[in-house]
Amino acid sequence: MRYFIKTPWILKKYYNGCIWSIPTKKKIIYLTFDDGPHPLATPFILGTLKNYQARATFFCIGKNVMQEPALYRKILEDGHRVGNHTHNHLNGWKTPDKLYFQNISEAAKYIDSDLFRPPYGRVSRFQMKHLRMEPFNYRIVMWNILSADFDQRLTGNQCAFHVIGSASPGSIVIFHDSAKAYDRMRVALPKVLEYFSDKGYSFESIR
Numbered sequence: 428m429r430y431f432i433k434t435p436w437i438l439k440k441y442y443n444g445c446i447w448s449i450p451t452k453k454k455i456i457y458l459t460f461d462d463g464p465h466p467l468a469t470p471f472i473l474g475t476l477k478n479y480q481a482r483a484t485f486f487c488i489g490k491n492v493m494q495e496p497a498l499y500r501k502i503l504e505d506g507h508r509v510g511n512h513t514h515n516h517l518n519g520w521k522t523p524d525k526l527y528f529q530n531i532s533e534a535a536k537y538i539d540s541d542l543f544r545p546p547y548g549r550v551s552r553f554q555m556k557h558l559r560m561e562p563f564n565y566r567i568v569m570w571n572i573l574s575a576d577f578d579q580r581l582t583g584n585q586c587a588f589h590v591i592g593s594a595s596p597g598s599i600v601i602f603h604d605s606a607k608a609y610d611r612m613r614v615a616l617p618k619v620l621e622y623f624s625d626k627g628y629s630f631e632s633i634r
Contacts, residue, residue, distance in 0.1 A: 428578060428580075430573060430575060430578075431573065432572065432573050432575065432589045432593055433571065433572060433573075433593045434447060434569070434570065434571045434572075434573075439571075441552075442550075442552075442555065442567075442569065444555055444556070444559060444567065445555070445567040445568070445569045446566060446567065446568045446569065446599070446633070447569050447570065447571045447599065448571045448597045448598055448599050449597045449599065449633070450597055451596050451597040452596060453596060453629075454596055454623075454626070454627050454628040454629065455596060455597065455628065455629055455630070455631050456594055456596070456597075456598050456600060456623055456628055456629075456630055456631075457483075457484065457597070457598065457599045457600065457630070457631060457632070457633055458476075458481065458483040458484070458600050458602065458619075458630050459483060459484045459485070459486060459544070459568070459570060459599060459600065459601050459602070459633070460472060460483060460484070460485045460486070460601075460602050460603060460604045461486045461512060461544065461546075461601060461602075461603050461604070461605075462486075462487075462488055462491070462512065462516065462546075462603050462604060462605040462608075463485055463487055463488070463491055463495075463498070463502075463603075463604035463605065464485070464487060464491050464492060464494075464495040464498035464499050464502065464604065465491065465495070465498075465604045465605055465606060465609075466495060466498065467606070467609060468603075468604035468605060468606070468608070468609045468612065468613075469485075469495070469498050469501075469502070469604045470498070470501075471609075471613055472602075472604050472612075472616065473501060473502065473505055473507075475616055475617055475620065476505070476507070476620075476630070477505065478620075479620045479621075479624055479630065480629075481620060481629075481630035482506055482507055482508075482630060482631050482632040483507050483508075483630065483632055484507065484508045484509070484510060484542065484568070484632045484633045485502050485507055485508070485509050485510070485604070486509070486510040486511070486512040486542070486543075486544040486568070487499065487502075487509055487510070487511070487512055487534075487537075487538050488512050488513065488514065488515070488516050488534070489511075489512075489513065489514030489515070489530075489533055489534030489535075489536070489537050489538060490514055490515055492534075492537040492538060493537060499537075499538075506632075507632055508540070508542065508632035508633060508634070509538055509539075509540050509542075510538070510540045510542030510543060510544055510568060510633075511531060511534050511535055511538045511540055511542065511543045511544075511565070512534070512543075512544055512545075512546060513527075513530050513531055513534055513545075513546055514530045514531070514533040514534040515530055516546045517530050517546060518546060518547055518549050519545050519546075519549050519550035519551055519554050520549040520550075520551065521549075524551075524553065524554060524557075527554055528554075528557065528558075528563075531543065531558070531563070541564060541565060541566055542565065542566055542568050542633060543558055543563075543565035543566070543567050543568070544567070544568050544569065545567070548569055548570075550567070555567060568599065568633060569599070570599045570600065570601040571598055571599055572589070572590055572593050572594045572598045572599065572600040572601070573589065573600075573601055574586045574587075574589050574590050574600060574601060574602050574611075574612070574615055574619075575589055576602055576603055576608040576611040576612040576615055577603055577605070577607055577608045577611075578611075579607070579611075581611060582611065582614070583610065583611040583612070583613065583614020583615045583618075584614060584615070584618070585611075586611045586612070586614070586615035587614065587615035587616075587618035587619055587622075590615070590619045591618070591619060591622050591623075594619075594623070596628075599633070600619070602615070602616060
């Protein structure tokens with residue numbers, strides 16, 4: 428399994444129509460969470476964020492919103508933002524364009540947002556172009572800092588270090604509210620929030 432903790436410039440250049448970070452000189456970090464809502468991970472995240480008066484952005488899977496509608500509402504009630512992450516967590520590189528767009532449209536029935544994040548960060552340039560146009564009009568949000576909490580070879584402390592050692596003002600950081608990532612995320616997230624809060628940072632959702 429190969430991945431980058433800090434997104435290299437060449438990927439940002441290739442996908443130059445995507446949002447990788449938020450330009451700012453203020454001490455703000457943008458935490459994002461993929462793949463929920465999840466009955467165990469999402470409540471933990473919401474409670475932890477509340478402890479630090481932090482706002483975040485949740486990129487939700489349509490079928491999970493169907494299964495956990497109360498949790499989805501709770502995300503919004505707590506002042507966070509949501510985004511479309513497809514209905515079935517589809518890989519854009521491996522999915523025919525028509526099916527990919529249909530799946531995103533299906534998720535949009537349950538997720539009201541102009542934000543979209545492709546699962547695995549894998550989307551073709553053709554797909555990206557069309558998702559930014561009518562009838563979708565999405566802003567495609569990627570990330571520049573990866574916690575790698577999905578990697579079962581790592582510890583939660585290692586995931587925290589990935590973020591603490593790499594994030595800076597305007598960074599978009601990705602965690603996951605999923606069963607696979609939970610053991611590492613629940614250790615890493617509080618450490619990240621505590622570290623950056625002590626440094627005078629705030630945490631905002633993507634607007």
